Amino acid sequence: MKLYNISFSPTGTSAKVATAIIHGIMANIDCRTITLDATHQSVTCEPISKDDLAIISAPVYGGKMASLAKERMKTLTADGTPCILVAVYGNRAFENALNDMSFFTSTLGFVTTGAAAFIGEHSYSTAATPIAVGRPDESDLEYAKAFGLEIARKISLKSLSAIDTTEITDEESPxxxxxxxxxxxxxxxxxxxxxxxxxxxxxxxxxxxxxxxxxxxxxxxxxxxxxxxxxxxxxxxxxxx
Ligand SMILES: Cc1cc2nc3c(=O)[nH]c(=O)nc-3n(C[C@H](O)[C@H](O)[C@H](O)COP(=O)(O)O)c2cc1C
Structure with missing residues (x-):
């Protein structure tokens, strides 16, 4: 199995969370990782097989998947490939981001089989108005790794299946x-x-x-x-x- 790490991450937090999830998966599943970094350019590769798995990560902008992430990833094609969606947000709210990601990636041929929203330092955090400074921290990354271990467990049991992201609701931020x-x-x-x-x-x-x-x-x-x-x-x- 190939594990695609597809990420758009201008300030690095989405990529950090995705890496921790992948460490969790790789702790128990033998696979080869292919990294497609969409931060600076459009990403392309051969159509991604349904026997592979993609971890697709991007920041939340305005309660949605960052539109530039879509622009940079729209060049990909998948063939019913399972994907895990990772939306990273600055502790304001992730609102509709996971649904937006799920819809967008489905247009490329991916099937959402897992999704999570994680907190990353807000791009507008300042010394006077700190927002989620230092996130993801060690415990966030441990949690992300545990999420990866759970994905690995489902892969081993062949029980990774389509999920409905509308069931994942945003929590009130601090x-x-x-x-x-x-x-x-x-x-x-x-x-x-x-x-x-x-x-x-x-x-x-x-x-x-x-x-x-x-x-x-x-x-x-x-x-x-x-x-x-x-x-x-x-x-x-x-x-x-
Ligand atoms: C243009 C813009 C819009 C943003 N909108 C939101 C938002 O709606 N909700 C939120 O909680 N954080 C929002 N953020 C913060 C980012 O989601 C957060 O900083 C994220 O960790 C950045 O990910 P990256 O490090 O992978 O680039 C926004 C940031 C920018 C630059």
């Missing part, structure tokens, strides 16, 4: 995360009123040495070669949710 997120958005709205601007990451020119690493890390190529100018129309940070 009040502090929600309050800090709301406070971040309120500050943003206030600054918009004072001087309308697009929200893009701020470059700290006092410490930037124009090494260019940011250019290679940015998934949308929004940063210009000077490492300081950011094209807000390309920047995903521009839509706080």
């Amino acid at each position: 009040a502090e995360s929600l309050a800090n997120f709301k406070s971040f958005v309120a500050d943003y709205m206030r600054s918009q009123k004072e001087s309308p601007r697009k929200l893009v990451p701020e470059v700290n020119t006092a410490i930037c040495n124009t090494c260019g690493i940011c250019l290679s890390v940015c998934p949308t190529e929004a940063i210009a070669n000077d490492c300081a100018t950011i094209d807000s129309s390309k920047c995903m940070y521009n839509h706080p949710r």
Whole structure:
């Protein structure tokens, strides 16, 4: 069996959770892993067989699967291949993300046989308004590994079967995360009123040495070669949710 690790993960948290799940699966199942990283480019490969398994991970943006993840993964084709969906969200809410992922991946030929939402540090977390800082932490990753072990158990018993993601409901997030997120958005709205601007990451020119690493890390190529100018129309940070 081949185990496909298909991930879109601009800040690395979805990929971290997917890796922990895969460690759990591989602890008990002999398989070969094929990694398809959709963070910076569209991913392609031969049609994925129904005898294989795919772990598909992506962040939640605006309560849905990140649309750029769909754009980058839509080049894949599967043949009734079982998949495990992993939505990683910043402790605000994952809302409809798993249903959205399940529908999208079904259009590619995957069948959802497992799904989970995990918490990752929110991209809008700041020192003043921390949201899920340091997540996934050690215990999140242990939990992800345990989820992988459970998938392995089902594979061994040949009992991995289609599931209905609408049965997985979002939980109320901790009040502090929600309050800090709301406070971040309120500050943003206030600054918009004072001087309308697009929200893009701020470059700290006092410490930037124009090494260019940011250019290679940015998934949308929004940063210009000077490492300081950011094209807000390309920047995903521009839509706080
Ligand atoms: C444009 C944008 C929209 C987001 N929307 C949500 C959201 O609706 N709910 C939530 O809890 N977190 C939201 N987040 C936070 C991300 O889901 C979270 O930071 C995630 O861990 C990022 O995954 P990655 O590290 O794999 O890129 C959003 C982040 C961005 C950049």
